[in-house]
Amino acid sequence: xxxxxxxxxxxxxxxxxxxxxxxxxxxxxxxxxxxxxxxxxxxxxxxxxxxxxxxxxxxxxxxxxxxxxxxxxxxxxxxxxxxxxxxxxxxxxxxxxxxxxxxxxxxxxxxxxxxxxxxxxxxxxxxxxxxxxxxxxxxxxxxxxxxxxxxxxxxxxxxxxxxxxxxxxxxxxxxxxxxxxxxxxxxxxxxxxxxxxxxxxxxxxxxxxxxxxxxxxxxxxxxxxxxxxxxxxxxxxxxxxxxxxxxxxxxxxxxxxxxxxxxxxxxxxxxxxxxxxxxxxxxxxxxxxxxxxxxxxxxxxxxxxxxxxxxxxxxxxxxxxxxxxxxxxxxxxxxxxxxxxxxxxxxxxxxxxxxxxxx
Amino acid sequence: xxxxxxxxxxxxxxxxxxxxxxxxxxxxxxxxxxxxxxxxxxxxxxxxxxxxxxxxxxxxxxxxxxxxxxxxxxxxxxxxxxxxxxxxxxxxxxxxxxxxxxxxxxxxxxxxxxxxxxxxxxxxxxxxxxxxxxxxxxxxxxxxxxxxxxxxxxxxxxxxxxxxxxxxxxxxxxxxxxxxxxxxxxxxxxxxxxxxxxxxxxxxxxxxxxxxxxxxxxxxxxxxxxxxxxxxxxxxxxxxxxxxxxxxxxxxxxxxxxxxxxxxxxxxxxxxxxxxxxxxxxxxxxxxxxxxxxxxxxxxxxxxxxxxxxxxxxxxxxxxxxxxxxxxxxxxxxxxxxxxxxxxxxxxxxxxxxxxxxx
Numbered sequence: 073x074x075x076x077x078x079x080x081x082x083x084x085x086x087x088x089x090x091x092x093x094x095x096x097x098x099x100x101x102x103x104x105x106x107x108x109x110x111x112x113x114x115x116x117x118x119x120x121x122x123x124x125x126x127x128x129x130x131x132x133x134x135x136x137x138x139x140x141x142x143x144x145x146x147x148x149x150x151x152x153x154x155x156x157x158x159x160x161x162x163x164x165x166x167x168x169x170x171x172x173x174x175x176x177x178x179x180x181x182x183x184x185x186x187x188x189x190x191x192x193x194x195x196x197x198x199x200x201x202x203x204x205x206x207x208x209x210x211x212x213x214x215x216x217x218x219x220x221x222x223x224x225x226x227x228x229x230x231x232x233x234x235x236x237x238x239x240x241x242x243x244x245x246x247x248x249x250x251x252x253x254x255x256x257x258x259x260x261x262x263x264x265x266x267x268x269x270x271x272x273x274x275x276x277x278x279x280x281x282x283x284x285x286x287x288x289x290x291x292x293x294x295x296x297x298x299x300x301x302x303x304x305x306x307x308x309x310x311x312x313x314x315x316x317x318x319x320x321x322x323x324x325x326x327x328x329x330x331x332x333x334x335x336x337x338x339x340x341x342x343x344x345x346x347x348x349x350x351x352x353x354x355x356x357x358x359x360x361x362x363x364x365x366x367x368x369x370x371x372x373x374x375x376x377x378x379x380x381x382x383x384x385x386x387x388x389x390x391x392x393x394x395x396x397x398x399x400x401x402x403x404x405x406x407x408x409x410x411x412x413x414x415x416x417x418x419x420x421x422x423x424x425x426x427x428x429x430x431x
Numbered sequence: 432x433x434x435x436x437x438x439x440x441x442x443x444x445x446x447x448x449x450x451x452x453x454x455x456x457x458x459x460x461x462x463x464x465x466x467x468x469x470x471x472x473x474x475x476x477x478x479x480x481x482x483x484x485x486x487x488x489x490x491x492x493x494x495x496x497x498x499x500x501x502x503x504x505x506x507x508x509x510x511x512x513x514x515x516x517x518x519x520x521x522x523x524x525x526x527x528x529x530x531x532x533x534x535x536x537x538x539x540x541x542x543x544x545x546x547x548x549x550x551x552x553x554x555x556x557x558x559x560x561x562x563x564x565x566x567x568x569x570x571x572x573x574x575x576x577x578x579x580x581x582x583x584x585x586x587x588x589x590x591x592x593x594x595x596x597x598x599x600x601x602x603x604x605x606x607x608x609x610x611x612x613x614x615x616x617x618x619x620x621x622x623x624x625x626x627x628x629x630x631x632x633x634x635x636x637x638x639x640x641x642x643x644x645x646x647x648x649x650x651x652x653x654x655x656x657x658x659x660x661x662x663x664x665x666x667x668x669x670x671x672x673x674x675x676x677x678x679x680x681x682x683x684x685x686x687x688x689x690x691x692x693x694x695x696x697x698x699x700x701x702x703x704x705x706x707x708x709x710x711x712x713x714x715x716x717x718x719x720x721x722x723x724x725x726x727x728x729x730x731x732x733x734x735x736x737x738x739x740x741x742x743x744x745x746x747x748x749x750x751x752x753x754x755x756x757x758x759x760x761x762x763x764x765x766x767x768x769x770x771x772x773x774x775x776x777x778x779x780x781x782x783x784x785x786x787x788x789x790x
Contacts, residue, residue, distance in 0.1 A: 241617060245666055257678045258600060258740035260641075260654035267657035267675070271633035278627040282619075295619035298626035299666055301673065304659030307604055307710070308678065311658060316626070319616045319666065351666070381617035 078111040080184035084177045084422045085164065085415035091173035092156040092166040098146040098207075101125045101199040105145060108197050111180065117187040118195075121220060125199040126209040128220045129183060131192050137364050138192040139429070140226035140393065142210065142384070143176045144201030151409045162415045169413040170401030175229025178400065178422045182429065189429040191364065194223055201384065205353075210384050214391055225364035226388040227425075231401025234417050236369050237379040238290050238358025238396050240386050244320040244331050245299070248273055248339055249346035255310045263310035267303040270314045272342040274298065277318070280338065285323045288360040290378035292323035296338065317350065321380065324355030324389075356386040359394020371428030372398060372421075398425075437470040439543035443536045443781045444523065444774035450532040451515035451525040457505040457566075460484045460558040464504060467556050470539065476546040477554075480579060484558040485568040487579045488542060490551050496723050497551040498788070499585035499752065501569065501743070502535045503560030510768045521774045528772040529760030534588025537759065537781045541788065548788040550723065553582055560743065564712075569743050573750055584723035585747040586784075590760025593776050595728050595735040597649050597717025597755050598748070602741045603679040603690050604658070607632055607698060608705035614669045622669035626662040629673045631701040633657065636677070639697065644682045647719040649737035651682035655697065676709065680739065683714030683748075715745040718753020730787030731757060757784075 078090060096104040105125040112120045118129040125145070147168035156166035164174075176197065183195050198209030205211065214221055250270045255263025282294040296318065303314030318339075322331045331354070336347065359365050360376060369376050379385065379397055388395035400417040437449060455463040464484040471479045477488040484504070506527035515525035523533075535556065542554050557568030564570065573580055609629045614622025641653040655677065662673030677698075681690045690713070695706065718724050719735060728735050738744065738756055747754035759776040 243617070243667075256740065257654060257656055257658055258602070258680050259652075260656050260680065261652060265636070265656050267660050268633060268637040270660075271630065271637045274627060274630035274633055277624070278630045293618075293620060295616060297616055297619050297624050297669055298662070299616055299668060299670060300663030301626050301629075301660050302663075303657070304661075304676065307658055307676065308602075309658060310656055314660065317663065317666065321617050321619065381615065 078107050078180070080111055080180055084181045084418045087177040087180060088169060088174045088413070088418055089156045089158065089164055091177055092154060092168050095150060095154055096145050096147060097149050098200050098203040101145045105197065105199065108145065112183060115184060118183060123213050123216055124209060126213050127197045129195040131189060133188065133192050135190065135192040138194060138223040139364055140194045140196060140221065140223040141179050141182060141229065142196040142198070142226060143172055143179050143229040144198050144209070145176065146199055146202050147171070148202050148407050153409055153411065163412050164415050165410070165412040167411060170231050170411050171406035172230055172399055172401060174401055174413045174418045175399040177418060178229055178425060181422050182425055186426060186429050190431065191429060193429070196221070210387050214387055218391060221391055221393065223393050225362055225368065226393050226395035227368065228383065228385055228395060228397050229399040230383060230397045231399045231403045231406055232397040233402050234400055234421060235374050236372055236376040236396050236398050238288060238360050238376050239324045239356045240379040240381065240383050241292060241324060242322045242326065242328065242331055242355035243353050243382045244322065244335060245351040246318050246335055247348040247350050248316045248318060248344045249348070250314045250343060251345040252310065252312045254305060254312045257308045257310055260310050266311050266314040269343050270301070270303065270316055273316050273339060273344065276338060276342055283323065285325055287323060287325050288358045290358055290376060292378045293380060294323055295321045322355060324357045328352060328354040353382050353386060356389030356395060358396065362394050365394055365396065368396070368428055371431065372424045437466050437539070439470055439539055443540045443777045446536040446539060447528060447533045447772070447777055448515045448517065448523055450536055451513060451527050454509060454513055455504050455506060456508050457559050457562045460504045464556065464558065467504065471542060474543060477542060482572050482575055483568060485572050486556045488554040490548060492547065492551050494549065494551040497553060497582040498723055499553040499555060499580065499582040500538050500541060500588065501555040501557070501585060502531055502538050502588040503557050503568070504535065505558050505561050507561050507766050512768060512770065522771050523774050524769070524771040526770060529590050529770045530765035531589055531758055531760060533760055533772045533777045534758040536777060537588055537784060540781050541784055545785060545788055549790065550788060552788070555580070569746050573746055577750060580750055580752065582752050584721055584727065585752050585754035586727065587742065587744055587754060587756045588758040589742060589756045590758045590762045590765055591756040592761050593759055593780060594733050595731055595755050595757050596738040597647060597719050597735050598683045598715045599738040599740065599742045599744050600651060600683060601681045601685065601687065601690055601714030602712050603681065603694060604710040605677050605694055606707040606709050607675045607677060607703045608707070609673045609702060610704040611669065611671045613664060613671045616667045616669055619669050625670050625673040628702050629660070629662065629675055632675050632698060632703065635697060635701055642682065644684055646682060646684050647717040649717055649735060651737045652739060653682055654680045681714060683716045687711060687713040712741050712745060715748030715754060717755065721753050724753055724755065727755070727787055730790065731783045
């Protein structure tokens with residue numbers, strides 16, 4: 073493991089390779105957080121704070137707007153893909169190349185090379201994004217020091233293929249339980265079959281027509297799906313319980329309450345005996361009508377896309393900060409053994425952010 | 432453990448208590464099989480054979496009919512309910528009192544006290560009835576020495592509440608699999624949901640109307656039920672597979688082939704991707720039109736009932752021997768911790784069988 077100080081004068085591609093060679097699987101980010109903190113403290117135009125293994129650095133220029141650039145330091149477990157390898161086509165291979173040390177490298181390069189941005193900047197480097205939500209460094213920071221995350225707009229440098237991805241959809245998971253009465257299957261008329269009782273639920277799911285609303289010019293796509301079904305006692309017993317786990321992915325024009333009410337209504341007449349909310353994370357509006365966001369989209373170019381999956385932009389949204397994803401990696405390659413990134417895209421992302429912040 | 436020789440001059444109630452106090456959980460029947468064999472070998476009118484822990488004793492009187500009286504020696508695991516206890520109301524408590532050492536006691540009493548029956552008799556005492564089918568002593572004997580089981584009619588002394596129970600229903604278990612295509616649930620339109628694909632199967636099950644055919648005067652009741660359902664990959668993945676396990680209990684007027692064809696037809700248009708036969712045991716016709724059976728029913732009295740569950744009478748049926756269940760125990764008490772039997776019923780069963788075999 074190469075633990076020399078980080079050299080923020082190297083270009084973003086070289087810096088990405090350095091960061092990949094500095095392993096930081098979730099839970100083991102401390103040495104990398106130390107190195108990031110040390111490198112940032114060496115920059116006189118930034119005020120640096122730390123909470124756990126999350127490092128925050130801020131300009132204090134008194135600009136009328138403040139923009140947050142955020143990224144996570146951790147990676148999924150290494151799969152024999154560290155150290156990094158740069159091939160002849162300029163492709164950098166290794167764990168975290170895409171998700172998201174290339175994004176972190178861009179953050180660090182902007183921190184080091186844009187001492188007088190046109191908007192005040194807050195850089196956030198956080199831990200434990202790839203594991204359970206309650207460990208997430210951004211979430212923990214938002215709870216402990218929400219003022220450190222004050223801002224008008226945020227960019228998460230998660231892989232998005234070099235395109236701005238606006239907002240994110242919400243996700244609600246509910247358990248729909250049907251009940252019955254056990255009996256020996258040889259005398260089934262003495263019982264009541266809870267699996268048969270789930271028929272109306274599955275039928276409703278199979279015929280559900282999801283919305284495709286357009287919000288701030290982005291077309292979102294909802295989805296209501298069974299992701300699990302379980303029922304049965306033994307091969308000769310009429311089952312008295314069945315559980316269908318349903319996942320509702322919903323566009324950010326619905327609030328948490330709206331989403332829950334909608335799902336309750338969809339299954340209102342389906343014989344559900346118990347309705348349990350298993351997990352719920354609201355979406356985030358794209359916020360592309362905010363001046364800082366509009367300027368950002370103009371600077372990075374291309375057509376902004378909706379984000380269908382839930383991401384940490386929703387945490388910013390919950391703090392009242394509109395946020396987008398924008399990073400050089402291809403999201404399809406995240407978490408893969410053959411994870412890689414085109415170094416030209418890393419440099420392009422850095423240039424586009426610099427243009428936006430210095431124009 | 433009381434391992435004195437069995438005294439077949441004691442009455443059937445006392446003998447039941449002796450047998451209960453001689454533990455014989457499945458797999459540990461050897462000492463009891465030895466004791467039964469020794470007691471039968473002491474009876475000069477019987478020819479005794481043994482295969483494993485299954486003991487067979489036969490009269491050789493040259494009668495025109497041969498009747499088999501069969502019972503298993505093993506019990507389910509003892510649950511602090513041995514030794515037996517006789518209460519003031521004549522109720523005998525303990526493991527196997529009902530299922531089926533009271534039946535075995537009746538067999539032994541008939542063997543000892545009816546040296547010249549009006550029909551030739553074959554007594555079968557077998558092991559491993561309460562465990563996996565491939566261990567079943569009756570099944571193993573039927574494979575190894577089918578000639579030992581030759582006969583015109585068989586009575587299994589399983590608990591039947593002192594009523595003749597004719598034949599038994601068949602049982603078929605099939606796995607119905609639906610398939611789909613995985614996708615992240617945030618982009619569900621890229622996948623195809625196999626759980627939703629099971630909706631037509633559950634709907635068909637919920638609306639299925641089972642037959643209630645009358646056979647030899649007995650009304651059977653079929654049933655087609657889901658006994659298990661499983662599907663799902665993870666909380667955020669559109670599942671690509673779902674399996675519904677269906678149990679069809681069918682009346683003995685259907686053959687194995689008929690039953691299978693019926694189930695295939697029921698689900699023919701339900702989008703089943705794979706149809707797997709998991710388990711299949713055909714039923715057994717009651718055979719109450721056979722002269723020996725008719726005489727038996729007349730002798731034991733009461734209205735014969737259909738047997739809904741699958742029992743070893745089907746093994747006799749497969750050998751071409753019509754069979755019924757007839758025993759003193761209450762089948763609802765089998766395998767229970769508070770298993771018990773009314774000793775008056777044991778004596779009554781013995782008397783009725785003796786009347787049938789000596790009239």
